[in-house]
Amino acid sequence: MLETARQYRRYEKSPVEETRAFLEKIRSEPFNAFVTIDEAGALRDARAAEELLKSPEPGALAGIPVAVKDNICTRGLRTTCASKILSDFVPTFDATVVKRLKEQGAVILGKTNLDEFAMGSTTTSSIAGPTRNPRDPSRTPGGSSGGSGAAVAAGLCAGALGSDTGGSIRMPASFCGITGLKPTYGSVSRYGLVAFASSLDQIGPMAPTARDAAVLFDAIKGHDPLDSTSVPRDYGPTELDGIDLKGLRIGVPEEFFGEGLNPEVKAAVRSGIETLEDMGGRVVQVGLPHIGYGVAVYYIVATAEASSNLARYDGVRYGLRAQDVHELSDMYARTRATGFGLEVKRRIMLGTYALSAGYYDAYYRKASQVRTLIAQDFRRAFSRCDIIAGPTTPVTAFRLDEMVDDPLSLYLLDIYTIPANLAGLPALSIPCGFDSLGLPVGMQLMAPHFREDLLLGAGISFQDRTDYHQEGP
Amino acid sequence: MKAYDTVIGLEVHAQLLTRTKIFCGCSTKAGLPPNTNTCPVCTGMPGVLPVLNRKVVDFGIMLGLATGCRIAPRCIFARKNYFYPDLPKGYQITQYEHPLCEGGEILIETGQGIKKIGITRIHMEEDAGKTIHDEKAPLSYVDYNRSGVPLLEIVSEPDITSTDEAVAYLRELRQILMYLGICDGNMEEGSLRCDANVSVKPAGSSRYGTRTELKNMNSFRNVQKALQYEIERHIEIRESGGEVVQETLLWDPSRGVTVSMRSKEESHDYRYFPDPDLVPLEIYAAWIDGVRSGLPELPLARRERFIGQYGLPAYDAGVLTQTKTVADYYEECVRLLDRPKEISNWIMTEVMRVLNEQGISITGLNVSPEMLTGLIALIDRGSISGSMAKEVFAEMAATGDSAGSIVEKRGIGQISDEAALRSLAREIIDAHPDEAGRYRSGKAGLLGFFVGKLMKATRGEANPKLASRIIKELLEG
Numbered sequence A: 001m002l003e004t005a006r007q008y009r010r011y012e013k014s015p016v017e018e019t020r021a022f023l024e025k026i027r028s029e030p031f032n033a034f035v036t037i038d039e040a041g042a043l044r045d046a047r048a049a050e051e052l053l054k055s056p057e058p059g060a061l062a063g064i065p066v067a068v069k070d071n072i073c074t075r076g077l078r079t080t081c082a083s084k085i086l087s088d089f090v091p092t093f094d095a096t097v098v099k100r101l102k103e104q105g106a107v108i109l110g111k112t113n114l115d116e117f118a119m120g121s122t123t124t125s126s127i128a129g130p131t132r133n134p135r136d137p138s139r140t141p142g143g144s145s146g147g148s149g150a151a152v153a154a155g156l157c158a159g160a161l162g163s164d165t166g167g168s169i170r171m172p173a174s175f176c177g178i179t180g181l182k183p184t185y186g187s188v189s190r191y192g193l194v195a196f197a198s199s200l201d202q203i204g205p206m207a208p209t210a211r212d213a214a215v216l217f218d219a220i221k222g223h224d225p226l227d228s229t230s231v232p233r234d235y236g237p238t239e240l241d242g243i244d245l246k247g248l249r250i251g252v253p254e255e256f257f258g259e260g261l262n263p264e265v266k267a268a269v270r271s272g273i274e275t276l277e278d279m280g281g282r283v284v285q286v287g288l289p290h291i292g293y294g295v296a297v298y299y300i301v302a303t304a305e306a307s308s309n310l311a312r313y314d315g316v317r318y319g320l321r322a323q324d325v326h327e328l329s330d331m332y333a334r335t336r337a338t339g340f341g342l343e344v345k346r347r348i349m350l351g352t353y354a355l356s357a358g359y360y361d362a363y364y365r366k367a368s369q370v371r372t373l374i375a376q377d378f379r380r381a382f383s384r385c386d387i388i389a390g391p392t393t394p395v396t397a398f399r400l401d402e403m404v405d406d407p408l409s410l411y412l413l414d415i416y417t418i419p420a421n422l423a424g425l426p427a428l429s430i431p432c433g434f435d436s437l438g439l440p441v442g443m444q445l446m447a448p449h450f451r452e453d454l455l456l457g458a459g460i461s462f463q464d465r466t467d468y469h470q471e472g473p
Numbered sequence B: 001m002k003a004y005d006t007v008i009g010l011e012v013h014a015q016l017l018t019r020t021k022i023f024c025g026c027s028t029k030a031g032l033p034p035n036t037n038t039c040p041v042c043t044g045m046p047g048v049l050p051v052l053n054r055k056v057v058d059f060g061i062m063l064g065l066a067t068g069c070r071i072a073p074r075c076i077f078a079r080k081n082y083f084y085p086d087l088p089k090g091y092q093i094t095q096y097e098h099p100l101c102e103g104g105e106i107l108i109e110t111g112q113g114i115k116k117i118g119i120t121r122i123h124m125e126e127d128a129g130k131t132i133h134d135e136k137a138p139l140s141y142v143d144y145n146r147s148g149v150p151l152l153e154i155v156s157e158p159d160i161t162s163t164d165e166a167v168a169y170l171r172e173l174r175q176i177l178m179y180l181g182i183c184d185g186n187m188e189e190g191s192l193r194c195d196a197n198v199s200v201k202p203a204g205s206s207r208y209g210t211r212t213e214l215k216n217m218n219s220f221r222n223v224q225k226a227l228q229y230e231i232e233r234h235i236e237i238r239e240s241g242g243e244v245v246q247e248t249l250l251w252d253p254s255r256g257v258t259v260s261m262r263s264k265e266e267s268h269d270y271r272y273f274p275d276p277d278l279v280p281l282e283i284y285a286a287w288i289d290g291v292r293s294g295l296p297e298l299p300l301a302r303r304e305r306f307i308g309q310y311g312l313p314a315y316d317a318g319v320l321t322q323t324k325t326v327a328d329y330y331e332e333c334v335r336l337l338d339r340p341k342e343i344s345n346w347i348m349t350e351v352m353r354v355l356n357e358q359g360i361s362i363t364g365l366n367v368s369p370e371m372l373t374g375l376i377a378l379i380d381r382g383s384i385s386g387s388m389a390k391e392v393f394a395e396m397a398a399t400g401d402s403a404g405s406i407v408e409k410r411g412i413g414q415i416s417d418e419a420a421l422r423s424l425a426r427e428i429i430d431a432h433p434d435e436a437g438r439y440r441s442g443k444a445g446l447l448g449f450f451v452g453k454l455m456k457a458t459r460g461e462a463n464p465k466l467a468s469r470i471i472k473e474l475l476e477g
Helices: A002-009 A015-027 A039-052 A096-103 A146-153 A170-176 A210-220 A263-278 A291-312 A328-339 A342-355 A361-381 A407-414 A418-423 A452-465 B054-066 B163-180 B220-239 B285-293 B299-310 B314-320 B324-336 B340-358 B369-380 B386-399 B403-410 B418-431 B433-440 B444-457 B464-476
Strands: A034-037 A065-069 A107-112 A159-164 A179-182 A202-207 A249-253 A282-286 A387-391 A427-434 A440-446 B004-015 B078-081 B091-094 B101-110 B113-126 B130-134 B139-143 B150-156 B192-202 B212-215 B247-252 B257-263
Touching: A002 A015, A002 A210, A015 A034, A015 A039, A015 A065, A015 A107, A034 A146, A039 A107, A065 A096, A065 A146, A096 A107, A096 A210, A107 A146, A146 A159, A146 A170, A146 A202, A159 A179, A159 A210, A170 A179, A170 A427, A170 A440, A179 A210, A179 A452, A202 A210, A210 A427, A210 A452, A249 A263, A263 A282, A263 A387, A263 A427, A263 A440, A263 A452, A291 A342, A291 A361, A291 A407, A291 A418, A291 B078, A342 A361, A361 A418, A387 A452, A418 A440, A427 A452, A440 A452, B004 B163, B004 B220, B054 B101, B054 B113, B054 B150, B054 B163, B054 B285, B091 B113, B101 B163, B113 B163, B163 B192, B163 B220, B163 B299, B192 B220, B212 B220, B212 B257, B220 B247, B220 B257, B299 B314, B299 B324, B299 B340, B314 B324, B314 B340, B324 B340, B324 B369, B340 B369, B340 B386, B369 B386, B369 B403, B386 B403, B418 B433, B418 B444, B418 B464, B433 B444, B433 B464, B444 B464
Parallel strands: A065 A107, A065 A159, A249 A282, A249 A387, B212 B247
Antiparallel strands: A034 A107, A159 A202, A179 A202, A179 A427, A387 A440, A427 A440, B004 B150, B004 B192, B078 B091, B101 B113, B113 B150, B130 B139, B192 B212, B247 B257
């Protein structure tokens, strides 16, 4: 990304040519990474960027072709959430992150595929069909930001935006062998992100390298008055030269290396941690005693919020409306029965139940309390270490035809990623090795609130020393 | 028939007079074409987020302070989930477990003196849009102009024991809201809406009876009638050995009956939970102090002050402080002319009559405080009589002309008002017994002295010929 920016400035490349080249690639790509390609919009953005590049300080993103997950609103460009219920929905406004990208001259190539309403870990429940992993097209790219993950891994864009509610950026980053950052809750505006679980959702960058992810993160982060949960503070630029790891205390929680972790993944992550040690880091043992409840807590909080957030898709104002109905309740029921897919319905049902009178205390309130305990675990751990390292996912990308039809085992794929969402912490996934099939393994680094600088800095330094991130599909 | 105690609690929704909506920048202006005061936020488009309007909190704190509530140092917005076309998000943002204000009271006047009605809580929430059904088509339309207009919900304790008390409470609450300038108090247009929980129990019993909830009472009269109807219905059921069913009822004003809307079994499970899009609201002491310092004098305090400061009877003070605008008008008049009781009389009779006839509020009256006190001064000076002044006032109210110009135009100021001149002349003669005696004993030249006095007393407005004739008649008659 930074190299392209330099080439633009030296007039060795032009944004319009670059954009045309990416569009050409996207048109024939076999991974189904995109729901919508916006050729006209991209070329318009590219031409505008050429003007911008004539200014003295055009910024690192001017003319850089990026992709945006299709649950982030783009003005005038269809935003489907991969759902039948929004298959024709065209937003009247840009999400704050999209607005910021455009202001900085980025070229938006199109909208990437996802699990319906970002609920899933495989990018298979989309109305646009499943996305395939560029590392091995018979396998899933992970999810729910699988379209963004695949697009970045296949070189269909210079970087992409994803959203992460329980691991939806980091998991596909891990499965596709790229870098993905789930920022601190409140550091990137959610305005225009179609809500799945409002207290957990966060938009973040997905890119070939930590350096590129940092450039994208710097472009989208910052306070937004349109999002009450966005935190007003001084967001300085990320140091793109990496950081000196000397003396950096790396917390390694035992809980992240327990049962269910594939041995090859474990070995790759261990070797990644050793590399960090070789670079001067010091490993310390930390405990996260309540982390075992993470998945349970997550599936109560996330589904409860989702059941309410998805109530607006009722066929009244926009989106799908069931025809030939004569009663209001019938319209609601049939619109939602035909408009939502199985997993979305399952989560709405779960969440509705968890919030019901008589169950609220046992489920939602209890889950919120345990969530506080998990956040406390991290606070305690971060008093003893600077970053926490572990695996992003317990396994590598699995075959689409091997996919188990059991939601519980799919939910467990998020076991290592969910805690960062529950605690609102930033977490980065970077490639740290391969399994015996040559599939990428991701290492997850976590830091205290608003310490993305540590994560990206460590990620950049790690990638300057290793080349896992460069081994393309 | 046994004796029964009535137990009533009221839930009042007051639409706030903020310029913009509670969670977006749309105008709150009413009466515009459908769906023109809307944006992605108040129509619940995918991806939008609410941002709280600070003014709504200010208004909530104002009402909380005015009713002696505790203002919560930290309060939380919650989602109330239910499906209806005029509710664009499928949930209403309201407050549930941690409301803005709790534990206040409103004082009402009853036949037995002042009574305290407890305020359980006051919370902030957003209004829904309006659904309009076309029965003929059949089609339904939704207008989201009202969606997101801020409301305060004021919940009373079940301290109200009669329909009269319920109306008195509602009037008092409405008056406070209007005094604070945070709600226009218009029940017919729905800016002030009242729901009631009603039950009856055998007199003296401490166990509450089964309650019903009443909705759709859009005037004081309807509140009174609906509550009366419902209380009688409860008593009849009990007297005939039946049991009151817990349900929600709609008042049908045209038929004068309550109609079942939904039973307890059909009642919604609103699945309240804290709205994750809005952070907990911390209300620091300086915020409350700032609001407190800007708080206007409240009706009850002003009533007391009017009695003490202007020596008015309690009745006058009550009428004059009924609305803030009338009380303000009165005080402006008194500032201009120090005749508190006369001014009170004028406002309570002639001014109120005109307001009723024209169907306007005092701010729309053609007669300003300057003009009214000008008129009263004319009477004081004897330029016109009281009865003529009423005619002049009616013309002032109709035309907006001043008393002076009307009197002049009609030629009544030049002392065509013989009665007024005569009484003034009598006062002058009584005040000068020596001169009067000398005149009567032949000093005819003193006529000029008396006419001069009378002219002076009327500031030259008296007709000199008439003045001279009156004095002559009085001295010689």
